[in-house]
Amino acid sequence: MAGIGSLLHRSCRLLMAGLLAGCATSPTGRQQFMLVTPDAAVEIAEAAYMDTMQQLARHGKLMNDPRLAERMARITGRLAAVAVEEYPHTARWEWSVALVDDATVLNAWAMAGGRMAIFRGLIEKLRLSDDEIAHIMGHEIAHTVANHHAERMSMALAQNLAVSVVRQNTEENSQAAPIAHTVATVALTLPNSRSGEEEADNLGMRMATRAGYDPRAAVTLWQKMAQHGGSRPPEFLSTHPDPASRIAALSALVDDVQHLRPVVPPPPRGVRIYAER
Ligand SMILES: [Zn+2]
Numbered sequence: 001m002a003g004i005g006s007l008l009h010r011s012c013r014l015l016m017a018g019l020l021a022g023c024a025t026s027p028t029g030r031q032q033f034m035l036v037t038p039d040a041a042v043e044i045a046e047a048a049y050m051d052t053m054q055q056l057a058r059h060g061k062l063m064n065d066p067r068l069a070e071r072m073a074r075i076t077g078r079l080a081a082v083a084v085e086e087y088p089h090t091a092r093w094e095w096s097v098a099l100v101d102d103a104t105v106l107n108a109w110a111m112a113g114g115r116m117a118i119f120r121g122l123i124e125k126l127r128l129s130d131d132e133i134a135h136i137m138g139h140e141i142a143h144t145v146a147n148h149h150a151e152r153m154s155m156a157l158a159q160n161l162a163v164s165v166v167r168q169n170t171e172e173n174s175q176a177a178p179i180a181h182t183v184a185t186v187a188l189t190l191p192n193s194r195s196g197e198e199e200a201d202n203l204g205m206r207m208a209t210r211a212g213y214d215p216r217a218a219v220t221l222w223q224k225m226a227q228h229g230g231s232r233p234p235e236f237l238s239t240h241p242d243p244a245s246r247i248a249a250l251s252a253l254v255d256d257v258q259h260l261r262p263v264v265p266p267p268p269r270g271v272r273i274y275a276e277r
Contacts, residue, residue: 041150042113064276077268098274106234110140112149131217138208212265
């Protein structure tokens with residue numbers, strides 16, 4: 001991954017020179033502050049994702065569940081088909097889902113470039129239907145097509161790594177690849193901005209509905225999420241605050257998107273499933 005190292009090293013130097021800061025516009029017209037370009041975010045995320053997959057495999061944390069693998073491939077494949085139709089550049093992405101074998105974790109996440117993960121706990125503890133899974137993965141895919149990861153990497157770079165970047169640029173032996181990994185993983189743990197979340201909810205609901213899933217399931221998904229746990233809410237909520245207001249917002253959207261639901265769902269696009277074989 002020498003390419004990523006030199007890419008980020010170059011980005012860091014440009015960042016220091018103040019040349020790379022810029023704005024982009026999201027699919028819903030929101031202004032985005034970008035230090036990391038969307039293409040760079042995809043490249044950085046690839047290395048971080050593959051590293052994460054190796055660690056999960058090494059620790060026996062990938063599920064051995066062919067039926068779930070087939071189910072996730074079908075649901076995510078239909079969503080990916082819709083995403084590629086709306087955002088043709090995403091046809092180049094290696095759409096992927098890791099099935100993480102941890103029944104105690106209620107979470108799902110995505111990195112830039114359509115690389116995702118879902119945890120056993122989320123599916124089993126909330127007894128998610130196909131439609132509800134489609135809405136959670138649709139929400140994650142919405143984050144990826146709207147370049148929220150590049151945005152969050154930009155924040156991570158600007159807020160948390162300035163000191164490391166300065167130090168790295170003064171050292172002869174570049175530590176750019178570990179920094180790239182840190183940027184990708186820090187970006188994953190940053191809370192999503194409220195406007196970014198509204199955008200992901202909105203786009204995700206539309207994509208899931210266009211993929212043939214019931215839009216009302218977006219509401220029941222968040223109701224289940226909000227009701228679960230008591231003292232220990234789902235991990236997903238730690239980066240997704242305020243379920244009550246989003247339930248209200250999603251309920252209000254249901255009627256607007258119903259007409260997008262096709263009679264016949266689109267054929268699933270190929271999605272790589274990371275699971276124990
Ligand atoms: Zn989100």
